[in-house]
Amino acid sequence: MMATTWTFKIDWNKDGDFDDSNEDVSARVLQASWFLGFREPYQDVADNSVLTLVVRNNDRLFSPENSSGALYGLLLPFRAVRVESFDGTTTRIHWVGRIESIQPMVSANGQRTAQIVAAGVMHLYKAAETQLALQENKRTDEIIAELIKEVVIPPAGNQAWILGVEGSSNAGQSTYMSDVTTYSVLEQGKTSFTLTGDNWVRQGGFADAEKDTFDVYHAIADVVGAERGRFFLNREGKAIFWNRHHLLYDVAPTVTFSDDMMGMTYTYAGVNSLKNEVIVVCHPRTVSASSTEILWQLQDDVIVVEPGQTRKVYVKFQDEKASRIGGKDVTLTDVTFAYGSASYTINAKANGAELVFTNDGNGEPAVVQTAIVRGKKITTYNRIEAKAQDQTSMSFYGRRTMRLNLPGLSALEQAQYVADFELLRRKQPRGEVSSLALVSHGKSGGEYHAQQLALTIGSSIAISESQTGHNRRYFIIGEAHELAQGATLWKTTWHLESAPDPVIVGGTNINPFPWELNATDHSKLGESTYLTY
Incomplete structure (x- = not known):
């Protein structure tokens, strides 16, 4: 295997090519660490991606207020950052984001380094x-x-x-x-x-x-x-x-680790994994029959639109108790002016609206005195809970409750599906590996270096560990990396989620697919597939 070359680039001038002077900062990087993906199994939305670079700054190149520096005026937030590797055959992107902060270490007699922190777009x-x-x-x-x-x-x-x-x-x-x-x-x-x-x-x-x-x-x-x-x-x-x-599909593992990982975090029947009661809160809605209900009205105030100007006002729908509500078939009515006149339009949203007033005159201001936004009220009344329990699990391991509040669900039937689904994959105690650590030479490779390069979120692996007797398939759901000592030491930590349990069909353990109507190889119920929702 050829040596791996690491490249760290920053698009200082925002021209998109990463090829200008001082945009390749690889030679200055002393240490790099980055993360992307999920840290916990079954997490719905991931954490933000983060990259931290420690770079040489003895010439003050990365000091934003150094007016004599070659990058003066360009050391700004939101500059694109990219991390790549080349193993002699394949160029891989490992991380992309934008600068959040640049922090030079102080004192001419100090470390003379700078820390560059970049992040993804979740924020x-x-x-x-x-x-x-x-x-x-x-x-x-x-x-x-x-x-x-x-x-x-x-x-x-x-x-x-x-x-x-x-x-x-x-x-x-x-x-x-x-x-x-x-x-x-x-x-x-x-x-x-x-x-x-x-x-x-x-x-x-x-x-x-x-x-x-x-x-x-x-x-x-x-x-x-x-x-x-x-x-x-x-x-x-x-x-x-x-x-x-x-992540319910059966995917053959790319690699199997058998007692040869650097580190592994293992728990059996963890507090956060074993749940035998799942409660899902849904939010039924009522839509009024009339489209002339008052969703908002101008009261005790006026809207002034200067001559030749456009004024935009965003309003939020409320009921008579000042509770926020949604609206449908929305219109703007009852507009009157204390002085002058203006044209007006409405851009309706789910729970508010943008009112746009335009005064095309050259004389007096237009003063809006009354305005009413009407439409059908969409009201969320009493919440309803769907519950799924496993009495056997509760009798053996105590009551362990998981509660989900999902405003997006309005139907009790959908909420029950979610509760049943979550109970099915959490009700029995089992051993789980939440993370696995690997180490290799960052340039020369060896060990599992090739897998560190290639495997990412969604990749399938298998783990066999003799001390615990654990043998299971996993998906990588998050990856954390650290390059240190001149990129000669590369540490990788994969955050993991277990693949679906195998089921017994005809006396044989198989890893089936979720059943899907009219899907090739996925519609043979009880053979190669199982019911899900």
Whole structure:
């Protein structure tokens, strides 16, 4: 095997090529560590991806306020970062994200290094309040796609087309029209939701407290949790959605570890894994018959629109008790002016609306005195709980309860499916490996170096450990890496989730597929497949 070459690049000038002066910082990297994916089994939405680089800074190249430095004015957040390896045959991307902070160590007599921290885009999802239009009869992946569109993600370089930005608006030349596929790969969901977005509101708290709408991250977590799917960032920095069947398929292990791993975290019947009572809270909705219900009205205030200006106002739907509600078939009515006049439109969302007033006149301001937003009220009343229990497990191991609150679910039947599904995979005690550690020479290879390079989230492995008697298949769900000592020491920790248990068919243990109607090799119920939901 040829030596592995590691490359660390930062697109300082945002031109998308990583080939300009000082953009390859590999020779300056003293230590690198990065993480992506999930840390816990059955986690719905992954943690954010993080990269930390410790680089030489004896010439103050990475000191942002060093005005004589070659990178002065370019050491800024949101610059794209990429980690790659080349083993003589294959070039692999291991991590992609954007700079969050640059911290030079102080004192000319000190270490003279700098720490560069980069992250994936999950924090952007958390920073953006969703104003999604009401989603009706949409699958999980379709809703996620709409949510991703709400987040302004800085493009890697100027490859995405941005109207009015010099160097970023030459469509078809140096840029392309960006859409959701630029940032994501979304598997078709197995769950369809009757209504989504109307109840994405944090209720409760003090009477005068703002009832905030969910951020995009929280909204994605809601629908992914209801689907029992997975949402994470992959090595290329793209958002990935897997439906709930993805990790139920039988996948042959790429490699088997038999007492030759560097480290392994093993537990039997862990507190967080053994559950024999599962409660799922669903949120039934009521839609009013009349489309003239008052969702919001202008009271005790006015909206002033200056001549030649457009004024946008975002309003949030409420009922007569000031509780946040959703709306359908929304219109703007009863608009009157104390002075002047203006044209107006409404852009309805699931639980609010954007009102747009335009004063085309050159004289006096337009003063909006009254305005009413009407439509059908979508109200979430009493929550309903679906429950699944295993009395035998409870009698042997005590009552161990898991509770899921899923605003996206409105039907009790769907909630019961989720409860039954979670109980089935958690009710029996068993041994599980939550993480496995490997080490190799970061350049010369050896040991499991090839697997450290190639295996990532979704890869299948098998573990056989004689001291515990453990023998089981796993999926990698998270990966943490550390390169140190001049990239000669490479430590990898894989976070793991057990593959589905084999079942006995005709006296033989098999790992079956979930049953799917009209699917080749997946519709032979009781032979190579089993019922799921």
